[in-house]
Amino acid sequence: MPKNKAKILVTGASGFIGEEVSRHLSESGYHPRLMIRRPLQDLRIRHFDAEFVQADLTDPKSLVQAVKGVDCVLHLGARATFESYETLSPVILDGSLALMEAAAETGAKTFIYSSSLLVYGDLPGEVDTATPAKPVLDYGRVKLETEKRLARAASSAGITFGALRLPHVYGAMDLYFQQLRDGLLILPGLGRNTFTHLHVADTARILIACAEQEYEGISPIGDNLPATWAEFLRVVKVHLPKARVLALPQWLALTTTAAVTPFRRFRPHPGLETPGAVRSYNCNIAVKPGLVWKDLGLNLLFPTIHEGVPAVLKDWQEKANS
Numbered sequence: 220m221p222k223n224k225a226k227i228l229v230t231g232a233s234g235f236i237g238e239e240v241s242r243h244l245s246e247s248g249y250h251p252r253l254m255i256r257r258p259l260q261d262l263r264i265r266h267f268d269a270e271f272v273q274a275d276l277t278d279p280k281s282l283v284q285a286v287k288g289v290d291c292v293l294h295l296g297a298r299a300t301f302e303s304y305e306t307l308s309p310v311i312l313d314g315s316l317a318l319m320e321a322a323a324e325t326g327a328k329t330f331i332y333s334s335s336l337l338v339y340g341d342l343p344g345e346v347d348t349a350t351p352a353k354p355v356l357d358y359g360r361v362k363l364e365t366e367k368r369l370a371r372a373a374s375s376a377g378i379t380f381g382a383l384r385l386p387h388v389y390g391a392m393d394l395y396f397q398q399l400r401d402g403l404l405i406l407p408g409l410g411r412n413t414f415t416h417l418h419v420a421d422t423a424r425i426l427i428a429c430a431e432q433e434y435e436g437i438s439p440i441g442d443n444l445p446a447t448w449a450e451f452l453r454v455v456k457v458h459l460p461k462a463r464v465l466a467l468p469q470w471l472a473l474t475t476t477a478a479v480t481p482f483r484r485f486r487p488h489p490g491l492e493t494p495g496a497v498r499s500y501n502c503n504i505a506v507k508p509g510l511v512w513k514d515l516g517l518n519l520l521f522p523t524i525h526e527g528v529p530a531v532l533k534d535w536q537e538k539a540n541s
Contacts, residue, residue, distance in 0.1 A: 225329075227430055228289040230254045230276070230318065231296030235392050236333065236385075238264055239423040240293060245269050247427075254285050254296065276314025282321040291329040291430045292322050301495030304357040312365045319369050323376035330373055331429045332382040336415060336439055336504045338363040339384075346415075347507040348438050356495045366437055381434040383426065386441040386506060389527065390419030391535040399455070400535075404464045407472035407497040410448030415441035415506040418527035421519050428515045438511050444523040445505035454528045472497045 227244060231237040232253035244251040245267040252270045255261045261271055274281035276296055286292060298310040315332070322330055337359035338352040354360045366382050373380035389395065398404040417440065425440060449466075456462055467475070476494045512519065521527035 224249050225290040225430065226252065226288060227291045227293055228252045228254060228272075228286055228327075229293045229295060230285075231294075233261055233264055234295060234299075235390065236388055236419060236422055236426075237295045238392075239390065239419045240295065240426055241267055241269060243420075243423045243427055252285070252289060256296075276310050276318060279317040279321065282318050283324060286318070286321045286327055287325045289322075289325070289327055291331065291433075292318065292327055293331050293333075293426055293430055294318060295333045295426075297333070301356060301358050301493045301499065304361055307358060307361045311361045312368065315365050316368055316372060319372045319376070319378070323372070323378060327378060329379045329381075329430060329433050330369065331426060331434065332366065332369055332380070333426065334366050334382045334384045334437070335359065335362045336384050336386050336441075336506065337499055337502075338366070339439075339502075339504055341412075341502045342504055345505055345507045346439050347510060348436070350439075356499060358495060358499070370437070379433045379435050381429050382437040383429065383511065384437070384439040385422065386415035386417050386439070386504070388417050388419050388422045389524075389531060391531050393419070396531065396535065399459065399462050402463060404452075404462065406448065406452075406464065406466045406500070407476070408448070408469045408501040409466050410452065412501055412503045413445050413447050413505045414502070415439075415445045415504055416451065416524050416527070417442050418519075418521040418530070421521055421527075424520070425511060425515065425517060428517055429511075432515055434511070434515065439506045440511050441506035441508070442519055442521065442523055442527070443508040444525075446524055448500070451524055451528070454524050455532070458529050458532045469497060469501050 229237055229241050229251055232241045233255050241253050241264055250268055252272055254272050254274050256275050272285045274285035298307055338354050340353045340355040352363050354363055370380050473494050476497055
């Protein structure tokens with residue numbers, strides 16, 4: 220590992236954002252430590268120049284070994300589903316606190332947490348660091364409580380703590396583009412509400428910059444131009460004209476997801492087909508451009524969806540043809 224490169228642990232390394240972060244770190248000479256939960260979860264990232272460790276957020280003893288000797292924890296691991304507080308809390312809240320405790324015990328200096336814009340509710344204006352968090356979903360509530368508890372624990376342990384409230388992060392491997400590849404994207408709303416978006420490559424860059432610069436604070440982030448979901452899909456269709464999209468009225472999406480919710484417990488992997496997912500999709504949350512980016516001296520590679528979406532589709536098509 221090159222001199223002056225911090226030793227960084229990435230949790231959730233095999234996830235959508237975690238894989239991109241891990242790739243950037245590996246290609247930048249960090250030789251990061253990548254935490255996975257199961258042995259076969261690292262197949263897509265096994266070729267990275269990295270160290271691999273198996274640990275589980277619900278197993279505190281395994282976390283001590285995972286964080287031993289690291290300078291910074293980039294905590295991306297979570298249960299990314301819209302379920303009840305009781306279901307989410309053991310991983311998101313309790314697991315994160317156990318990870319912070321292990322980090323404090325082993326001498327880590329910085330802890331960066333990936334939170335969510337869903338700590339806010341439906342808002343009419345721009346969101347910035349002064350905007351009160353008022354979550355309406357259990358996912359947002361547990362994320363907000365985790366932020367608060369981690370900040371207190373970090374302060375007590377003398378650890379620098381930063382949390383980024385991430386927007387809709389998009390890329391070739393995200394849920395929307397996966398459904399487009401499968402032939403039909405079903406949207407739980409008409410898409411007239413404004414939301415904040417961010418290309419996955421830029422998401423990785425700002426998370427890593429927070430680790431490098433020991434960012435301290437809690438802030439929402441996004442690109443330079445919040446856009447409606449309808450506009451997002453218009454950009455997709457310009458470059459992918461044969462894309463099939465079905466936009467359901469919100470009331471119909473709510474009715475349908477409420478009907479199937481009792482049967483979701485029989486699925487081996489939880490999905491996003493819940494009333495909570497419908498409500499989150501239809502929220503207005505527009506983040507003030509430039510937050511955190513200016514503080515860290517970074518510029519976006521993809522300032523808006525008008526640059527980012529074509530890049531995703533180009534990357535996707537090149538991989539399909541290779």
